[in-house]
Amino acid sequence: MNGYLHLPWLELSIACPIIAAIVCWRVKNESLARNIALIACLLTFLLTFGEWFDFMTLETFSAQDSNSVVFFLFGTEYFVIDELTAPLLFRVALLFGLTIAATMRSKASRFSVVRTLLAEAIILAVLSCSSTMLLCLLLAFSTILPWYEMRLRGHDTSVFSLCMSLHLGLMFVGITLLWLGHGQPLPTNLGAGLLVLSAMLRAGIFPGHFWIVDLFEKCTFGTAILFVAPMTGAYFVMRLVLPVVPIWALHWIAVLSLSTALYAAAMALVQSEARRFFAYLFISQSSLVLAGLELANPIGMTGALCIWLEIGLSLGGLALTLRAVESRIGRISLEQYHGLFDQMPHLGSLFLFTGLASIGFPGGLAFVGMELLVEGTVEVYPLVGTIIVLATAINGVALLRAYFRIFTGTRHVATVSIAARPAERLVTITLSLLILAIGIWPGSAIHSRYHAAESLLKIRQESGIDRGSESSEPVSHPPSDESKNSANH
């Protein structure tokens, strides 16, 4: 049976940024709006922490709000927390809060706190949504904000619009076919196939990765980070693709994801701009996560979920560092040395630390996560595991190259201090301590991820999808609204 949280944490955590966004929209003073947004983010963070803590005390796979307003209004519960999403919600709230905190006051006019708060509410709603159709609508809605920002900045949105329209179109058609198919082989398999294509586009699997690089080039860095870092594409795979696609197809997508990881790592190595470097590094790491999820074995999925958790923090930290540097010296070219370390040692150290943590260096959760992932991959394809090792090695080289280009090689002369501000220091310290704490004591995080992986695989087993594929019978189980609740312990 489903557990009940002691308070309506989920709804409160989604409502808090929405209310703050409305207030900020009405407030004309940018500084005041920023402070309100910061308070709202802190409150949301505390609420997500509270819901995670409350959820852990229940010891169930999933739980929903008690005294839910949504249930009162619609007669059904749309928001559920489970073992997969509990730490992700907390991490998303943290990342949004830190991004707003690290935004310089001089950039307040370019980085809209209203849109950021709305985006936070949408992402939190996506991650806790139990209804398939609502999830699809929220995913669609989440794409509007970065698109709108690009339009507002006068940039061309064609690539983003094309990729996202295709993604949303495929998603809605796929879901519709699965619903209307009623177990008929053609529409059901076609629907599953379309969902796979849609997920690949959203997750940035080659050749659907163009929009991520484009987004980083055209949006503000903050918006781009907050749109991609929660990895809604991977979440889409977990919720909508995993229950309906046969294992052999998943394994093929895993190979494609691994190839993307290797390709993006090599592309990160040759980039001449820091934003593009980050975009490819992100694609490479998120493709590894996706590959692990698609292996559909507990060990590979556990590794992927660990890396997912870790890279949200570490790549988020890396991006915030780059953003802080960029806000001081403009777009960062990697074709020349900038020698900024002496001016901003804090940011230099954080760049290196978060970057290394994201590629699986000792000190981060991804260190063990990467081993689990390789182990899981080797179980399925013994030789393909080398791709992960190779991609990680290349990412490491690309990372140190970027570090050397930005922070060393010459002595940067500045007439005013460009060192990290107290707020940025606070952000760097918070992130580093969190990464270090999880990395040094990874046991509980890994067990929680393992349990989540097992539960998700159980849902998959219960749907009978693999039995269907083994006996060449049609797949007859579209992603159900209740799939999140079906693995109650």
Next chain:
Amino acid sequence: MLMAICALLVVAPPAALALNMGLSLLLGYRPSERRLALSTQATVVLSSVAAATLLINMLLTDQVQYTLDIGRWVDLPVEHFHFTVKFLFDRLSIPFVILSLLLCGVISAFANRYLHRDEGYTRFFLFFVIFLLGIVVTSVAGTIETMFLGWELVGLSSALLVAFFHNRVNPVANGLRVWTIYRFADGAFLFAALVLHHLTGGGDLNLMMGSKPWPESACVLDSSHALIVGLLLLVAAAGKSALVPFSGWLPRAMEGPTPSSAIFYGALSVHLGAYLLLRVGPMLEQSPTLQWIIIALGAITAVYAGLVGRVQTDVKSALAFASLLQVSIIVVEIGFGLRYLALIHIIGHASMRSLQLLRAPSLLRDHRRLEDNIGYLERTKETSRPDSALTPLRIWRYRFAMERGYLDTILDDWIATPFLRLFRWFDELERRVVTFLSIGGGRAVAKKPSESDEMEAS
């Protein structure tokens, strides 16, 4: 109980110091030079005394092996996945860890004076402490995962110390080259660890080497498996110990400050590859093919280092190749199964080479003092050979040595450049696709950022 405390005290102080130093710097607290030097030396002394006590205790109780099992860091029993943190103290690890601690102590004392009031003093000691932790963990690791953890820390600190003088381009470029070689070597190590996991059901070195203590241990892997794992570990060792074809990074690594050159490339880091091969020595003996490959690699590297070392014109590079020559001889010894000889060779060579490298900055002064003490040394009159002695072979050999065996050129021209060229082409292609897909302003936004873009962003 005493053994457990001693074993823990070997590893815990460097770990605590690294964590403490990292967190202090992160929180904005910059310790004074005196405090840094004192804490580093106290850590080294504490760990050294603990290691020595452990050794004496083992000698007195006639115990040849002691394992400190910290527990399972990660344990997924259903999946048979364990990440065990275990430290193994035996006839191989104890001498090596004592050597490492002693040399680290000497070099930290030297660096304290050598880098006094240098702006990178704190940075040096941070990397040095990370290295200390890495080398201690690698030396006494009882599982292959624990060893990999230490191995990675050693690699990172090495690369960052090569780039220590980070306001110049050359040290930074050389640091990146060292890091690149290390990353690929580390990749081979990681893969070897995973293959081992699959074959033995865990990464425990005892599982792999049987129950007997080193060096009598017998490998449980069969010949073909030993060959696969051994080859992967050989790549890892070759990267770390600069064996052919990875030798090019060794002289470049001398860009770092003298204390780091001494500790890394004269004493400890360069021997880590050989140490790894010694640790898995019983496995190497399972496969004669593997043994011959190791001997051949060692011999080729020895010839290479001997040839190239003769034409070096600066003292640190000459010492680097002299170091490499000895390391390759050690590798040959390991290939022949002469484990004790190799261990003694490592200890002797590391100590002597550290001394030479630490004295390198005052070489001329030493030379003059020597001359003063023993009187004027008459130079030989013949300073060059007659033209007839310059045979084509001799000229080729000279060029080969001057170009350091063309190893860097081969790696650059055959691997790095085509790889980078291919992906730069892909990058260009992607930009064109984005331009093609973009409407109107597409051409403007897909190009590399112009100065005006940068101004706008700033």
